Amino acid sequence: MIGLLFSGQGAQKTGLTQDLYETIPTYHKVIDDAATILQFDLPSLLFDEAKEADLASTKYCQPAILAMSYGLYQLIKTELPRDKFGIGLSLGEYSALAASGCVDFATALRLIKCRGELMQAASESTPSKMAAIMKADLADVQAVCKDAAGLGAIGVANVNTPQQIVVGGVSAAVDQVVSDLKAAGKRVVPLQVSGAFHTPVMAPIQSALNTKLQTVNWQHGTFPVYSTTTQAEFKPDTLTDNLTKQLVSTTYFAKTLAAHQANLDAVIEVGPGRTLISFARKLNRDLATYRLDSSSELNKTLAAMEVL
Structure with missing residues (x-):
């Protein structure tokens, strides 16, 4: 096949x-x-x-x-x-x-x-961004996104591989998620995209x-x-x-x-x-x-x- x-x-x-x-x-x-x-x-x-x-x-x-x-x-x-x-x-x-x-x-x-x-x-109407998290547990990433939701729309956009999860949302919420995950020892890579696709x-x-x-x-x-x-x-x-x-x-x-x-x-x-x-x-x-x-x-x- x-x-x-x-x-x-x-x-x-x-x-x-x-x-x-x-x-x-x-x-x-x-x-x-x-x-x-x-x-x-x-x-x-x-x-x-x-x-x-x-x-x-x-x-x-x-x-x-x-x-x-x-x-x-x-x-x-x-x-x-x-x-x-x-x-x-x-x-x-x-x-x-x-x-x-x-x-x-x-x-x-x-x-x-x-x-x-x-x-x-x-x-263009809503400043947003995306970031890839390496070697993280999906449930942990979802929990961090939930905690940051008070800052604006955010979510898990892509689960590309078992080693790469992409989050996206309004800039303030993504910044909070990135900060929290880095503090937990996770490697985070900002993505060069025009917006937070596959998110609210x-x-x-x-x-x-x-x-x-x-x-x-x-x-x-x-x-x-x-x-x-x-x-x-x-x-x-x-x-x-x-x-x-x-x-x-x-x-x-x-x-x-x-x-x-x-x-x-x-x-x-x-x-x-x-x-x-x-x-x-x-x-x-x-x-x-x-x-x-x-x-x-x-x-x-x-x-x-x-x-x-």
């Missing part, structure tokens, strides 16, 4: 996949089509170093990564075994759903563009996103995609509700992937970077992992698929 891991926000880096864009017509067309749908110069955003700050912004980053992920999937889909599933990190769930065919590419792009704009607006800070935009999601005619996909908030397979009749709740809900990437570990032969990061395959290796250091975001990595992956 192959696990397809669809990248989340923060994985972007200027220049990634440029060699694919310049040499593979299929990928070139996906990026150019996305630029037309999004109505901004996506190739420039992805490959021009002068646009690095724009690429990092939520409203541009989210549709950019979805377009990259969808385009990369087109390069390997015919070589994949029948037995496969998808897991996405936050916006990566939209990429996975588009790749599987639960939603068409153009609709997915417009959805994630709307989501990115809403999330950026929420971040995003609650004000849930209604607007839900309205947009309700316009989608969700379909059954060609491979199952699993929610990192519920660990259950996404279904057409519950997708709108699940993706609305996803905005303010904790994501459990490690737990979701671990449920399939017994039958897992390899994982492929479908998108920029290697964040998710590094998370996967925290669960199983011997797991075969592959990437797609350059010509050399794509060729390695395609060669491995011939063997599998």
Whole structure:
């Protein structure tokens, strides 16, 4: 079984996949089509170093990564075994759903563009931040967040691996949590993000996103995609509700992937970077992992698929 891991926000880096864009017509067309749908110069955003700050912004980053992920999937889909599933990190769930065919590419792009704009607006209206806590007990982190809740909205945003928990919320509350955890001897790493995603800070935009999601005619996909908030397979009749709740809900990437570990032969990061395959290796250091975001990595992956 192959696990397809669809990248989340923060994985972007200027220049990634440029060699694919310049040499593979299929990928070139996906990026150019996305630029037309999004109505901004996506190739420039992805490959021009002068646009690095724009690429990092939520409203541009989210549709950019979805377009990259969808385009990369087109390069390997015919070589994949029948037995496969998808897991996405936050916006990566939209990429996975588009790749599987639960939603068409153009609709997915417009959805994630709307989501990115809403999330950026929420971040700008409420000063917030996020921090990663290393080698901490989840119950202990939740208890510290509860103690700090009087200072404002805060919560556990992500449980990425057994060794990494991310908290987020209004700045004063996060500062208190960081102070308390450091005093308890925990290593805490501030994250460079524009806002506290998957926390109550995003609650004000849930209604607007839900309205947009309700316009989608969700379909059954060609491979199952699993929610990192519920660990259950996404279904057409519950997708709108699940993706609305996803905005303010904790994501459990490690737990979701671990449920399939017994039958897992390899994982492929479908998108920029290697964040998710590094998370996967925290669960199983011997797991075969592959990437797609350059010509050399794509060729390695395609060669491995011939063997599998």
